[in-house]
Amino acid sequence: MSRTVYVNGDYLPEAEAKVSIFDRGFLMADGVYEVTSVLDGKLIDFGGHAKRLARSLAELEMTCPVSEAELLAMHRELVARNGIEQGMIYLQVTRGNPGDRSFLFPDPSLPGTVVAFTQNVPNLADAPAAKVGFKVISIPDLRWSRVDIKTVQLLYPSMGKVAAKKAGVDDSWFVDEAGSVTEGTSNNAYIVKGNRIITRALGSDILHGITRAAVLRFAAEAQFEVEERAFTIAEAQAADEAFSTAASIFVMPVVEIDGAAVGTGKPGPVAVRLREIYLDEMRKAAI
Known part of the structure; x- marks a missing residue:
């Protein structure tokens, strides 16, 4: 069964998910990520991961186009849509697509790219x-x-x-x-x-x-x-x-x-x- 993934506000089959070749995460590794564990269908220490995400973004002078409340709702939606009992959710935020390749940071008003997907690990707690x-x-x-x-x-x-x-x-x-x-x-x-x-x-x-x-x-x-x-x-x-x-x-x-x-x-x-x-x-x- 194909996973449902998240790309910039949309929930899509993984085969339909696309990000621009000009995205700075792809070209410059200009992005940050978090991995949150799921046990019994619930998120482990989500608040801690959200706080560290905010810190990483701030250190790179980036902003997240999605609020913490929206991120939480998205994580829960991915768990539900993919039927995850034990596993992980990978979240990535990049500086986005400025339209071409450049070493300089783009205009801060450029919306970043937010993607997330689940990984099903049935024996995560009993590895x-x-x-x-x-x-x-x-x-x-x-x-x-x-x-x-x-x-x-x-x-x-x-x-x-x-x-x-x-x-x-x-x-x-x-x-x-x-x-x-x-x-x-x-x-x-x-x-x-x-x-x-x-x-x-x-x-x-x-x-x-x-x-x-x-x-x-x-x-x-x-x-x-x-x-x-x-x-x-x-x-x-x-x-x-x-x-x-x-x-x-x-x-x-x-x-x-x-x-x-x-x-x-x-x-x-x-x-x-x-x-x-x-x-x-x-x-x-x-x-």
Whole structure:
């Protein structure tokens, strides 16, 4: 069955969806995006994603032609039309089509392009990978320096995913010039030492994860210590546990880094518990 997608106010069969070849999202990666998870047919942390979308747009001096209320209604309509019980909604806003290619930003009054589509993932909450954990490799972080803006320029993260697949593992963790882990290709990274959860502090060098914020809040409420600082691959390999978080994986245990087992080499109790707490609390708050 063909998906129904959203393009600039219209709901269309995916085969009929079209965007101009002059759209700056296509030509310049001049756009931002968000991915909101769906559980039990409801949206997970939509408010957080809407707030980050607004921040990304503001950092790029862009405006969204659709209000937050309209975005919420559109997300719900896509869930309903596509019968999504578990999955994700991808939303993208670009600077639009100025009529020709130019490096200069077009007139700010130019309406942007807004597109969205669903991805059906029936086992999102009960992903088999969560029971065995991710294996990751480390690669240099060669992205631009404003990865806190959730732009659509994802070529290097894509290369990181491909590098991981070629190495026979699940993901790559980026390492900066100082030798510290920044984050994963599409997720935030953490290690666990005793009762302490360690993750890099917010800055322009990591994405300000919506799942990250919720998980750290729940961790503090569950009496875990949270330490926001940089850590190295060697420190991660010597940790009791490691894990990643993102809207698409929630809390994912990491059991191996660059061929070295982390802890017992199996999902640890902290990551497993945080995943349980996150899913339970997010289901309660879903809209």
